[in-house]
Amino acid sequence: MSPLHRPRAAALGVLAAAALATTLGVPSVSGVTTASAAPSGASTSTSANATASTSRGQEPEVADLAEEHRVLQPETAAVSIGVTTSTAPLSPKCTQPGTSGNRVQAVYAYYGSLPNRIGSLKPYIIDAMKRANGIVAASARQTGGSRQLRIATSANCQPSVAVAHLSSSAAPSFAKTASELTAKGYVHSTRKYMVFADARYICGLGQTYNDDQPGRKNRNNLGPQFARVDLGCWSGSAAAHEIFHTLGAVQKSAPHSDTALHCRDEKDLMCYSGAAGTSVYTSSTCTTTVLDERLDCNKNDYFHTNPKAGSYLATHWNTARSSFLWGGGPTYG
Numbered sequence: 001m002s003p004l005h006r007p008r009a010a011a012l013g014v015l016a017a018a019a020l021a022t023t024l025g026v027p028s029v030s031g032v033t034t035a036s037a038a039p040s041g042a043s044t045s046t047s048a049n050a051t052a053s054t055s056r057g058q059e060p061e062v063a064d065l066a067e068e069h070r071v072l073q074p075e076t077a078a079v080s081i082g083v084t085t086s087t088a089p090l091s092p093k094c095t096q097p098g099t100s101g102n103r104v105q106a107v108y109a110y111y112g113s114l115p116n117r118i119g120s121l122k123p124y125i126i127d128a129m130k131r132a133n134g135i136v137a138a139s140a141r142q143t144g145g146s147r148q149l150r151i152a153t154s155a156n157c158q159p160s161v162a163v164a165h166l167s168s169s170a171a172p173s174f175a176k177t178a179s180e181l182t183a184k185g186y187v188h189s190t191r192k193y194m195v196f197a198d199a200r201y202i203c204g205l206g207q208t209y210n211d212d213q214p215g216r217k218n219r220n221n222l223g224p225q226f227a228r229v230d231l232g233c234w235s236g237s238a239a240a241h242e243i244f245h246t247l248g249a250v251q252k253s254a255p256h257s258d259t260a261l262h263c264r265d266e267k268d269l270m271c272y273s274g275a276a277g278t279s280v281y282t283s284s285t286c287t288t289t290v291l292d293e294r295l296d297c298n299k300n301d302y303f304h305t306n307p308k309a310g311s312y313l314a315t316h317w318n319t320a321r322s323s324f325l326w327g328g329g330p331t332y333g
């Protein structure tokens with residue numbers, strides 16, 4: 001995982017960075033089991049990887065919530081993405097309309113009586129979406145392929161940003177953010193919703209289905225799914241990380257899974273250097289810093305544009321084949 005997701009106590013002016021594994025509640029919504037994010041009221045920075053839900057009543061219709069490090073920042077911090085992404089922004093593919101087919105839709109959410117700041121914050125969201133796109137393109141090039149996010153765009157081919165006003169009680173809750181958005185019509189099977197929350201409760205969260213079957217019928221090849229990043233983690237790498245949870249990374253059957261929807265081959269966009277609830281991680285497999293902003297550093301766990309016949313990614317879900325990517329696979333349905 002990128003450095004931005006690691007506890008950076010000094011930079012944040014907080015003291016503690018404790019590993020916390022949380023088994024989250026599992027309310028069942030529309031046949032899909034999602035895990036809810038518990039509100040965090042701590043005054044210290046904690047890192048948390050959600051352990052997986054064990055509810056299997058609707059298998060494989062089970063969504064796990066991949067929870068990132070909780071980072072509470074001083075409210076006095078300037079409005080900024082808080083972290084930087086080195087990968088250059090890449091403008092989304094320009095199509096007209098920019099809404100056809102499967103798309104990753106950026107959503108700005110503001111809460112309760114707090115002001116709508118889309119005017120001043122939109123450039124950060126657009127930049128994060130473009131850098132996330134750059135990360136995907138650069139990752140695909142590593143295996144000789146070509147992929148980009150199918151980003152929903154406006155008439156001028158910029159990432160479009162939907163604006164949603166949610167209740168104050170939804171601010172500390174991923175689950176409530178998702179349910180209120182659902183009630184407002186964010187329900188389309190052709191959409192993965194990347195929510196940029198004007199709040200400071202978490203770093204990021206994303207929904208992943210436990211479904212490792214290859215092919216277009218993988219449940220992660222269909223929307224709607226939600227991801228969220230909060231202020232302090234409005235970056236291209238955080239957005240890419242959460243978006244790829246919604247695309248199905250990292251399945252627990254992956255060779256280097258940490259069994260909590262991440263991987264252990266750090267450095268890697270989706271890996272952490274320690275696994276939630278375990279201590280099985282021993283050494284760095286991928287050491288080049290740039291790999292923190294690349295998908296699947298060894299291209300053997302969740303992303304390969306042309307996996308070898310018989311390999312794990314040829315026989316299981318491979319996010320490079322997602323229908324939410326240009327150059328990916330066919331749609332579900």
Ligand SMILES: [Zn+2]
Pocket residue numbers: 066067068241245261262
């Ligand atoms: Zn994650």
